[in-house]
Amino acid sequence: MSFHEELLEKARPIWDTMLGHPFLKETAECRIEDAVFANWLQQDYLFVQGAIPFISVMVSRAPLCVRSGLAPAIGALQEELRLFEEMASKKNVSLDNLRITPTCHAYIQFMLATAHSASFEESFALLYGAEKAYFDSWTWVKGNLKGESPWQPFIEKWSDENFQQWINWIEGVLDNLADQASTSLQEKMIEVFRLAGQYELLFWDMAIKGESWPV
C-alpha cells in the first residue's frame, strides 16, 4: 500500500462522514438553501485567499524537483478566486466586508502555521488532505447529482480531469516524501492529514449551521 493510500485508510471514518455530509447531499439533490450555499461560498472565498500564503511558503521551502510542480498552484488559486467572484456576482452574493468565521479562521491559521513551522513533509500532507477532500467531495456531488445545480461550475471545477491530475501529482510527490521519512515523521504526516480532514468537516458544518464569534 502506498503512503497516500495509507493516509486515506487511516482517515476513512473522517472521509465517510465527509462524503455523506448534509451540505454535499443537499447540494447534490439541488435542494440546498441559497443562504446556506452563500455562507459556504463567502467563507470558502476567504479560505482560498488564505490558502495562497500557505502554498507560497511551501513553494519557498520545496525541494527543487517539487517546486516547479507546486508553484503554478498559486496562479490556480488566484483563478479560483475569479470563479468565486463570477459566481457570487451571478447569484447576488456579496463578497465585500466579509466577516471570517472561527472555523475558517482556524483552518487558515493551521495551514499557515504548519507551512512556516512544521516540516515540508507535514505541510505537503496537509495540502493533500485539503485538496483530496475537495476532489472527493465534489466528485461525490457530481456522481449523486439530481438535476441541474445552480452551482454547477463549482461542481465541475473540483471534479474535472485537471483537478484529478493535480491530485495524482500530489500523491506521487507525497509517496516519495514519505519513502524518505522516518517513522516518527510519517506519524506526524498522518496526524496532519487527519486534522485537515477534521477541519474540512468543521467547515461543512459551519456552512450549514452558521457560526459566529462569541461577541
Next chain:
Amino acid sequence: MSFHEELLEKARPIWDTMLGHPFLKETAECRIEDAVFANWLQQDYLFVQGAIPFISVMVSRAPLCVRSGLAPAIGALQEELRLFEEMASKKNVSLDNLRITPTCHAYIQFMLATAHSASFEESFALLYGAEKAYFDSWTWVKGNLKGESPWQPFIEKWSDENFQQWINWIEGVLDNLADQASTSLQEKMIEVFRLAGQYELLFWDMAIKGESWPV
C-alpha cells in the same frame, strides 16, 4: 488615551463577557466541577506548550530594546508548565496522551501563524490580548472568591504582583510600538487583539461545555 487603553475600549464587550463567564464564576464560587476544571487544566497545559514557540518566534523578530524584556517569558512559560504538572499530580488529573480540542488547536495555530507571518506589532498585540485576558480573568476570580479554592495556585499565579508587572511592561512596549505604527497597522493590531479575546472566550466555553473533533 494610550493605545493599550484604546484596545481595551474597543474590546469592552468581549471583556465584559469574559469576566462574567460561567467558568470563572463557578471557580470563584468554589462550585466548579472537578471534571470541568480538569478539562481546562489539560487544554491550558497544551496551550502553554504551544505558546512557547509563539514567544520564541517573537523573540527572534523583536527589536533589540524589546528582546531582553521578552526573552525571559520563555523560561516563565516553562515554569508555568511545572505548575500545571504539580497541580495535575496533586489532583489526579492525567497529562499523558492528551487530545487537543479544536479550540485549543486553533488558538495555538493563530498565535504561531501570526508570529511568523504578520508584523511584529500584530504579534505583540496578540500577546497582550492573551496575557491581559489571563490577568483580568484570574484577578476577577480572586476578587470574587468565596472561600478556599482547590485551584488557589492558579488564581494566585495570574493575579500576583509579578504578573501585573509583566502586563505593565507589555502595555508600555505596545504603546511605543503603536506610536510608530501607521493607522492601518494600528487597525490590524486592534483586530488581532480582539481576536485574541474571542479565542479566550471560546477557550472558556470549550472548558465548560466540552468539545471534540467531528470524528
Next chain:
Amino acid sequence: MSFHEELLEKARPIWDTMLGHPFLKETAECRIEDAVFANWLQQDYLFVQGAIPFISVMVSRAPLCVRSGLAPAIGALQEELRLFEEMASKKNVSLDNLRITPTCHAYIQFMLATAHSASFEESFALLYGAEKAYFDSWTWVKGNLKGESPWQPFIEKWSDENFQQWINWIEGVLDNLADQASTSLQEKMIEVFRLAGQYELLFWDMAIKGESWPV
C-alpha cells in the same frame, strides 16, 4: 522627492560604482573573457534559483493589493532560469554540480532571512534594490554597447520595456509602503536597500575576480 528616489539618492555612491564596474564595461565593449562571463552566468543561475523562495515568502506576507502584482514574479524567475539554461547550452557552460561562491550564498541568505524575519516593507526595499540594480546595470551595458555581444539575450532581458514596467510597479508600491511607514521603518528600508546594492557590487566583483571558500 518620492521614497524610491530618496533610496537612489542615498545609494548614489554605490550605484556610481556599479555602473562603471569592470564587468559591465568589459561586457559592453564585447571584450569580456568567456570564462569570466561563464562564472557570472553560473552563479547568477544559482542566485535566481535562490530568489524564488525569497519572492515566495514575500507573496505569502504581501497585503492583498500587492499580492496579485507580486505573484507572477515567481513564474517570471522560472522563465529566467530557462534563459540561463538556453544560453549556457549554446555557449557550452555547464550548469551541473555548480559550487556556490561565498558571495552568492550570502546574498541569497540575506534575501531569505529578510523575507522571513524582517518587515514586509524591508523585504520590498530589498527586492527593489536587486531588481533596480539589474535594470540599471544592463540598461547601462545596452547604452554603452560596442558591437554585437554574444550575451545579447541577457542584455535585452533586463533592459526591455517589460522589465521597465516591473520596476515601475515596484517603485509605486514601495512609495505607498513608505508613506505608511514610520521614520524608523523607513531608515531600515534605506539600510536594506543599500545593502542590496553592496551585495550587487560584491557579486560583480566575485564574477570578475573569481572567489572560493577558504577550504
Next chain:
Amino acid sequence: MSFHEELLEKARPIWDTMLGHPFLKETAECRIEDAVFANWLQQDYLFVQGAIPFISVMVSRAPLCVRSGLAPAIGALQEELRLFEEMASKKNVSLDNLRITPTCHAYIQFMLATAHSASFEESFALLYGAEKAYFDSWTWVKGNLKGESPWQPFIEKWSDENFQQWINWIEGVLDNLADQASTSLQEKMIEVFRLAGQYELLFWDMAIKGESWPV
C-alpha cells in the same frame, strides 16, 4: 562512528585550517595586535546578537524533548553579550554604532535563513558547527597559550567544563536526529555543517585582514 564524528571527519580539512589560523596562533602567543582583536570582538559581539534570533527560531521549531535543553541558550547568549561589554569597556573598545562587516552579516543571515526555511535537523547541524568551532578554537588557544593573555576571559569562556557539556548535549541530540534522518537529509546536514566551518574561517580571516563593504 557516530554522526557527529562523521561530520567532524568530513570537515577535517576545514578544522585543520581553523586550528592553525593566524588569529588563534597570535592570540595564543600573546602577540596579537589590540586593533585586530578589537576588530574580532566588535564583530563577534554583533554575531552573538544575531545568533539569538537563530536560536529563538530553533526553539520555536524544536521537538519537545529538545526544546527544554535548547531554550536556556538564549539566556546564555545574552550573558555572553555582557562579557563582551565588560571586556570592551576594560580594553577601551567601542561597541557603539558598529558597522557590520560583509562576512559577519553573511554568517548571521545564513543562520537565520536556515532556521526559518531549512529543516530543524539542518539548523541543528549548523548550531553544532558554530559551537564546536568555538569550543575547539578556544581550547586550542588555551592548550597553546604562552603566558598571560589580556583576553583570558574569552579563552576560558569557550573552553570550560560548562561549554564542554553544552557541546556534549548538542552532539547527543544531533546523533539522535541523524538516526531518524534519511540519507539525503543527512547529506544536507553535512553540507550545512561544512558551511558553518567555512564561515568560521572567513570570520577569522575577516578579523585579521580587516574587511569592508565595496562602498
